[in-house]
Amino acid sequence: MSLYIGLMSGTSADGMDVALVDFSSSVHLVDALCLDYPADLRTQLRSTALAPELPVKTIMQLDRTIAARSAEAVAVLLQRNGLSKADIHAIGSHGHTLRHKSQPDGFSWQIGDPSWIAEHTGITCIADFRRRDIAAGGQGAPLVPAFHQHCLSQGGKRMVLNIGGIANLTVLPTPGTELLGFDTGPGNALMDEWCQRELNCARDEYGQMAAQGNILHERLHDWLTLPYFSKQPPKSTGRELFNLNILGDLSREHSEDVLATLTELSACSISNAVKSHGYRDGELLICGGGLHNHFLLKRIQHHLPQADIKSTEKAGIHPDWLEAMAFAWLAWRTDQHLSGNAPAVTGASGERILGGIYPA
Ligand SMILES: Nc1ncnc2c1ncn2[C@@H]1O[C@H](COP(=O)(O)OP(=O)(O)O)[C@@H](O)[C@H]1O
Numbered sequence: 001m002s003l004y005i006g007l008m009s010g011t012s013a014d015g016m017d018v019a020l021v022d023f024s025s026s027v028h029l030v031d032a033l034c035l036d037y038p039a040d041l042r043t044q045l046r047s048t049a050l051a052p053e054l055p056v057k058t059i060m061q062l063d064r065t066i067a068a069r070s071a072e073a074v075a076v077l078l079q080r081n082g083l084s085k086a087d088i089h090a091i092g093s094h095g096h097t098l099r100h101k102s103q104p105d106g107f108s109w110q111i112g113d114p115s116w117i118a119e120h121t122g123i124t125c126i127a128d129f130r131r132r133d134i135a136a137g138g139q140g141a142p143l144v145p146a147f148h149q150h151c152l153s154q155g156g157k158r159m160v161l162n163i164g165g166i167a168n169l170t171v172l173p174t175p176g177t178e179l180l181g182f183d184t185g186p187g188n189a190l191m192d193e194w195c196q197r198e199l200n201c202a203r204d205e206y207g208q209m210a211a212q213g214n215i216l217h218e219r220l221h222d223w224l225t226l227p228y229f230s231k232q233p234p235k236s237t238g239r240e241l242f243n244l245n246i247l248g249d250l251s252r253e254h255s256e257d258v259l260a261t262l263t264e265l266s267a268c269s270i271s272n273a274v275k276s277h278g279y280r281d282g283e284l285l286i287c288g289g290g291l292h293n294h295f296l297l298k299r300i301q302h303h304l305p306q307a308d309i310k311s312t313e314k315a316g317i318h319p320d321w322l323e324a325m326a327f328a329w330l331a332w333r334t335d336q337h338l339s340g341n342a343p344a345v346t347g348a349s350g351e352r353i354l355g356g357i358y359p360a
Pocket residue numbers: 009010011012013014015163164165166188189192203204205206207287288289290292293294323
């Protein structure tokens with residue numbers, strides 16, 4: 001067995017995903033879980049993402065908290081699989097993004113102190129995967145398309161759509177075409193923010209509330225003119241751009257209508273990205289929490305009637321754990337002194353071995 005662990009805390013700030021992956025033959029997911037964050041940590045992470053200024057003390061405390069959650073998630077995973085630290089080659093930790101700015105003058109910063117993770121798990125921790133790609137002129141994001149290519153490529157018209165807080169699309173290469181991948185814009189982030197801010201609930205379960213609403217067409221039309229959507233890849237984004245503050249005053253609208261319109265914004269920006277850069281009649285494999293939003297999926301299918309839309313599960317990869325698996329894979333790559341970025345996706349000037357290594 002060649003066991004690696006991947007850790008991922010996404011923009012939704014819902015929890016810490018942890019995946020145990022065996023790379024001894026192909027890519028085999030052994031086990032995975034999500035350690036849900038307590039409500040106060042979720043709230044703190046979400047408000048931190050939008051705060052114009054952050055006290056250093058707050059950052060340092062959160063850095064430690066995310067590291068502690070990471071070590072805890074690893075311990076739970078090891079325990080329930082009857083494994084010890086000696087069985088694991090390395091941990092690949094994404095951490096939690098505090099700030100991400102695309103190029104030019106790009107930067108990306110993830111917290112979750114890797115020294116602390118190495119110390120408290122007794123396992124080598126590889127972390128800070130994005131900044132080497134940025135130093136080489138890339139976006140540092142998305143990083144998952146290289147992993148999609150590694151385990152989901154089959155030479156046909158196939159795309160992978162990860163719907164987290166932000167959504168990212170990978171267009172897998174066919175003979176004669178290059179791998180393409182970029183953030184399409186909002187996934188669940190705006191709907192989640194509305195639910196948390198206005199309705200005191202975590203999310204629109206299965207998209208049920210949005211399904212009852214009417215799309216506010218004028219608003220939708222305005223929102224779709226945001227320059228990000230017409231930018232050519234390579235491109236990446238985050239909650240700095242896609243948060244409710246940029247969408248104007250919605251206080252007089254009915255919640256169901258706002259949710260229907262926010263869901264439609266995600267569905268339209270995703271399907272427009274597929275039409276511009278992918279295959280409208282291709283296979284669209286979906287992963288990430290947004291897969292569970294049935295109404296969002298229905299709207300994506302509505303805009304892409306010829307697409308063959310299904311879960312990545314149909315191609316053998318569990319949709320909830322694919323991103324955490326990608327960071328286990330990136331750790332495996334770095335451990336083998338292999339590059340982890342796809343310059344065609346990020347725009348970096350070349351392939352790079354990613355991350356810093358914090359020995360056990
Ligand atoms: N049953 C569900 N109904 C609607 N949305 C869901 C459901 N389950 C998960 N989600 C959405 O998925 C998000 C989490 O997805 P995830 O892939 O973990 O995103 P991230 O990588 O940004 O953390 C939640 O915040 C929520 O919006």
